[in-house]
Amino acid sequence: MYRSLDLVYLRTLIAVAETGGMTRAANLLHMTQSTVSMQMKRLEEQLSVQLLKRDGRKIVATPEGARLISYAKRLVEINNEAVKSLAEPLYDVSINCGVAGDILYPFMPELIQRFEKNYPRLGFNVKASFSSFLRRGLKNGLYDVIFTTELAPSSEGGIALMQCPLHWVGKPGGESWTRTPLPISMSHNCMFKKPACDVLDAAGIEWVDIIQEMNDTSALLTCAADKGVRAELSCYSMRGIEAIDHGGRLPELPDYTVFLYFSPGLNRELAEEFERIASEVFQ
Template sequence: MALTTSTPIPTSLPLLDTDVLRTFVAIAEHGSFTRAAEQVYRTPAALSMQIKRLEETLGQSLFVRETRKVRLTPEGEVLLSFGRRLLKLNEEAVAQFLTPPVEGTVRFGMPDDIGTRILPGILAQFARTHPAVQVDVVVGRSVEMQARIDRDELDLVLVSEGSDGLEPGRGDLVHSEPLVWAGREGGIAVQRSPLPVALASHGCAWRAMALTALDRANIPYRIAYTSENCTGQEAAMIADLAIAPFPLSLIRPPLRRLDQTTDLPPLGHSRIALIRREGAGPASEALAGYVVDAFRRD
């Protein structure tokens, strides 16, 4: 006897387009269609159409659109995790076949405040695509990094522009962001007079900018804490012993930005330059590309 029922033939699920995923991740990371459009070299309208098609494909809303920014829905947060992993896996697969094998050692130097911001992500990603390259990392003051690359002891260095002893305009500018006053949330250090400040050692660009700004504003101050690195400044602020000049991106609770609610003077911008040693080789150039990309996403 012939069967009268039929079993539904399963249909294949739609595939996520890598280009659309890259757009989605860029919007999620920047919180803005406009800023993401600059990164992927398309118009905001084109990005909006891509996201609309992606939402239709998945049957879910991915973004909540607000006046000045967009934020992820719960479904968008889930897709962001998948999207980042898929893009990394795609990059690794393509690199396996198209990237010429690169071997050797790259000697990479930077100040600690820069390293804590981008180094873990760069090293992890670079190790996946260039497993035969060893990266030796050195942390120190900007002027020391420049001196060591001049002695051929390092291949790549990141430096804070404006630090004492640096050659002006040397290297490629890879990042710029506001340098602002920071202190502990609810702290009283900012109310004291003379104003207690935590600074890096002599020669630091942040130190010079802060002292110049305070002098011009005729604000009495005392240097309450000096440290070779920004971790020490952060500790002084968390203990509410002092306030400090800090790049905006490094401010995390329990710290907060102070200059928007006080009369503290503006500080300008913190700028980071990348200096390459001439003739350092393909491994060094490959890592330099990852450094530049990391700051573009930052």
């Protein structure tokens, strides 16, 4: 049966061994000499071994005591680290960052990594959503910074980072793009859906909406299963789908711009650093 060691007793044992006496240890630990003696007696009784002995006018550790002290120091150190880690916040500042799902990869991991290298005490709370939801959330104070993808130039202080064309994607080697009507696998909230359908209408290509949900996850899975096609940014990376080599049988899609927005309350230094790193990452 395992017995639990009292950290208070272990601290006292270390103090007695290092100071060489009960009285000096008591002064160091702000205890009475009788309390120190009682704790050492109880610790020896608990372990059924002698931990301390007299050597002339000093008290020293026995071989068993010395062995226990080596463990005791580690236990006390781990205890102190645990208490300190809980007493101090992990980060000095946390930034709520909203990102359009279509630019989450491959850009955001590199951006966060580079930013945290310069600001190790800065925490990131990242949430992926639709650009329209992110703009609304920024106005309502839910985000400190957002990255959106937009067709038209921003009129609300957004910083243009890069331009990226849309292209048609589907399952690698898939055949859904050859079907008539063309199955469109895009959720109602996806801002690429209307421009994609508009160019199909302009080209006189018949299409059918196969997704009736607001969430885009099922639309992506449906596309990867070769049930339909969708429009994505050419800079977007996702396993299971790739650009369709349609040889001009599908119409060209418009370009989109990645925009960066800040909350008015964000620290100016952080905002400037964010813009600098983002401008380098989004190239």
